Amino acid sequence: MNKRNRAQVRLMRDYEEIQNDPPYGISASPTNMDDLFMWDAMISGPDDSPWEGGMFALQLRFSEDYPSVPPIVRFATPIFHPNVFSDGMVCLDIIKDKWSPVNTVSMILTSIQSLLNDPNPNSPANSEAASLYVNNIREYKRRVRECAERSLQMNSCFVCSIKQPHQLQIRKANLQHFEFPY
Numbered sequence: 058m059n060k061r062n063r064a065q066v067r068l069m070r071d072y073e074e075i076q077n078d079p080p081y082g083i084s085a086s087p088t089n090m091d092d093l094f095m096w097d098a099m100i101s102g103p104d105d106s107p108w109e110g111g112m113f114a115l116q117l118r119f120s121e122d123y124p125s126v127p128p129i130v131r132f133a134t135p136i137f138h139p140n141v142f143s144d145g146m147v148c149l150d151i152i153k154d155k156w157s158p159v160n161t162v163s164m165i166l167t168s169i170q171s172l173l174n175d176p177n178p179n180s181p182a183n184s185e186a187a188s189l190y191v192n193n194i195r196e197y198k199r200r201v202r203e204c205a206e207r208s209l210q211m212n213s214c215f216v217c218s219i220k221q222p223h224q225l226q227i228r229k230a231n232l233q234h235f236e237f238p239y
Contacts (some may be wrong), residue, residue: 111205124158139187
């Protein structure tokens with residue numbers, strides 16, 4: 058079995074896992090079942106947090122080296138967070154230097170959902186958000202609540218619909234600046 062086929066088998070297993078046992082507040086599937094290497098996902102803001110009520114779209118791009126190499130993960134919904142770059146790229150150790158081939162799509166998205174309410178200000182991707190988190194938590198939480206509210210208004214840019222059983226499709230609009238480089 059070649060590398061591409063191994064990656065596809067693993068991605069199909071990850072897809073089945075997230076469909077059969079979805080984590081609370083998380084949906085994900087390949088953008089097109091004919092190409093398992095690009096996924097769309099939605100994460101809801103954690104309950105009892107300033108993120109509560111928000112819905113955040115992400116894109117995951119896998120290489121043929123998956124699971125040996127982590128996916129590229131970006132928020133497609135604009136987000137104000139210490140560990141998210143302005144282009145939506147997520148700064149999280151389990152998809153960087155602490156990557157392990159045992160990590161699944163479900164584990165990655167659950168970790169990102171947890172990161173929303175438990176940022177790492179010591180590894181900032183957004184220095185303004187990190188500074189507010191450390192020095193002015195009240196203002197940080199206000200900005201986060203605004204971000205969560207705005208995410209719901211993004212329905213003009215992201216329309217979620219079920220096209221096939223257990224398949225989440227997210228239509229992207231006006232997101233050229235979030236396109237992957239390859």
